[in-house]
Amino acid sequence: MTSESIAAANGPGDAAPAAAAQDCVRLAVDLDVDICVVGAGLAGLTVALEAARTGANVVVLEGRHAGWNASGHHLGTVMPGYALPLSDLIARVGFDDACELWSLSQQGADYVRTHAAEHVIPGLGLTEGALEVSNVDAGDRLISRLQMLSEDFATEVEGWQIDRVRDTLRTGRYFHAVHYPRAFQIDGRKYVHGLAELARNAGARIFEETPVVSIDPFGIRKRIVTPQARLRASHLVLAGNIHLGEAMRRLSDTLVPVWRHAAVTAPLGSRLAEAVTFQGSVIDTDGIDHFRIVDGDRLMWASPETTWEAKSERHAGAICRRIRTIFPQLGTVEIAKVFSGAIGQTVHGMPQIGQLLPGLWVASGFGRQGLNTSAMAGQLIARSILEGEDRWRLFSPFELVWAGGATGRAAGYAIGMAERARSAAAGTLARYRERARIRARAREVRLAEANRQAGTRPPRSRTHHVPASAPASDRDG
Template structure:
């Protein structure tokens, strides 16, 4: 079964709060017949659209092939959080690549956040950046760890945007009474993710990139001039970029062995009106410390957008049932609130939670596997891919040095083995361990 078609209608955005409030864009015509490009990009999410924008700005002829609509995948369905740092803490990165490279990776992540804010402003995108992400801790030990990590970032990385919160402090921000403490990252933020993807597509098109929607890639042929085939045409190019993330399928086995698609889910309540103050005292986004992370924020029209739960098969489960349970664990007073929207999407993780940057061939590059930390990092990945295509590969090579081993059992057995591991950690969450 192909994840591109397992849960969604061909050529359409899945029903969601984001789709219901998206900016007008497209649809764009599919590829027809033969085409020639300096760079062909497979995938119209943040990575592919950012790469297209930055390559077109360098004067290259760029064609983007998107199977459905731009932002169709995780880029248009996620929680919208623009977080600080890499997916792993700096302690883990220092152990993996050394202090010097860990500091470069921190700087990359700071650049990535600045990119999101800057691109929105520079291209007058139909989306607003809201500052602030709170991290809500369930246990006292997690609160102590959060405070120690905030001090490390201040001392070693010069980052002073983290504000530790006591039980009383987190209670004022999140008036549910269930958290032991936490912190607020004033240097992070959140966006409407689909409108940000549409904004990237508009900017890339204005720079000269050609985007074809409804153009599912059926195969690639590597060589001095790679050929990318769809049902109705093909592109011959000098460089090929794979930006497919969780929807890669079997298109490139080297990437598929390291990047695993998993499903995540979000619900949107009815507008809460005055009850919105029972959810958040400030318009920040939140993520908690569960292994299967819960994350939430208020929409511009006062709805609670709450994400939680995962699945590891192709078909989505009962989404409202899956997400309502953790939502009510945080906000039991919202038991009577109606759910207006519920949707799922497929993201991609790696064994180490590091993003997977891979040079598949000398002129074939891939970036994916952001493990839930992709809004900012996928945007930066596009710039780094553009640099590498243009012969400036230092930053791509550093990202490619991050450990992203193959999943045990290869592509065929990675899914059942992941299910076993995730089930174990999910049980630990339920037991409060």
């Protein structure tokens, strides 16, 4: 991420960047199109790009501007997988379908890498590698996870032992790690704007500041109403995530909105290199911290989450304290920028991808794995519409489930806090046990050294001393 993009990494309430504002076009006339996409985020723009490349007549409607929320406000990490743990995915759909779903997530990551090439979308600052670190000593589980990812799911991974992790991340908070050498990072804000430009160049029309007022999804031609115009479309793709609102309340109510707050520090100079030498993303296995180095000597760090919208600035102190907790040698860091984006989290942890009614499609609920899964969803839906591909049915077991409204938000936040507390307790216990083992080994070493020294001392003299008061015969004896 460049200094320019850091300056742009503000909250979703900010105005669109100058370049985007200049290109903003509102829908003002009625249209009849092949495909209407609601939402100009990562998923919606990918659908539009792929469909427009085949010559389809595509329109994208965006209530604000392209990438204004979570799609343009994230840490830019791209790696395979879903929010649902792999073991739970296998338990839910079976091993074969889990393999297919995992393969799709890898294809999504490959799609982003292809489009992040300098000659396609320039200036994304791609860096390689992601490290998934454990807060507890879980070496046995690490081995089985590595074997499953490598042998069963064809994913390039390697295990890092504790010494290597701590040599790279100078903190006692982490133990083992899984390294994904094919994962990578990009400037996410530039990427989503680059997708929009590619879609326009392919023939898609993107209308910003054009909110959808109502939708009639029934019938062969779908009807969409905006403040100034109406559309009819053969296919309607709902990619507005939690922001569909009243236009499609049944869908938006299946998502728990989660605001992920993040910050970029001021330059830390040489002291950062003394704490962190890994140049890729670092993600803990409990989903609490996610950070990476940007601009050579800054940290970009995401940690607090809320299920309600709040000003990002209010969380700067919490992020600062979290950095000091993990890397106390950095001291109190200065925060240069803060930003946040609202992701949609499903109850089951998997994205919502597929056909709800004939011609009505959904792509939402990507959680924290938005870059790879949104790219995959965009490809799947475009191919399904234009070529009749039906691999979206792999997501059918993960149907729309009501997220509980305001009660669901409160419960989600409470569960998240409980999980953080559990993780903190488990980490504290793991570090206590580690210190106890170190002390025990130190005692064993001292005892062994004492025994060794005792074994090499010269034997005591066994000369028989006769008391001076003994009889002369005894003394002369």
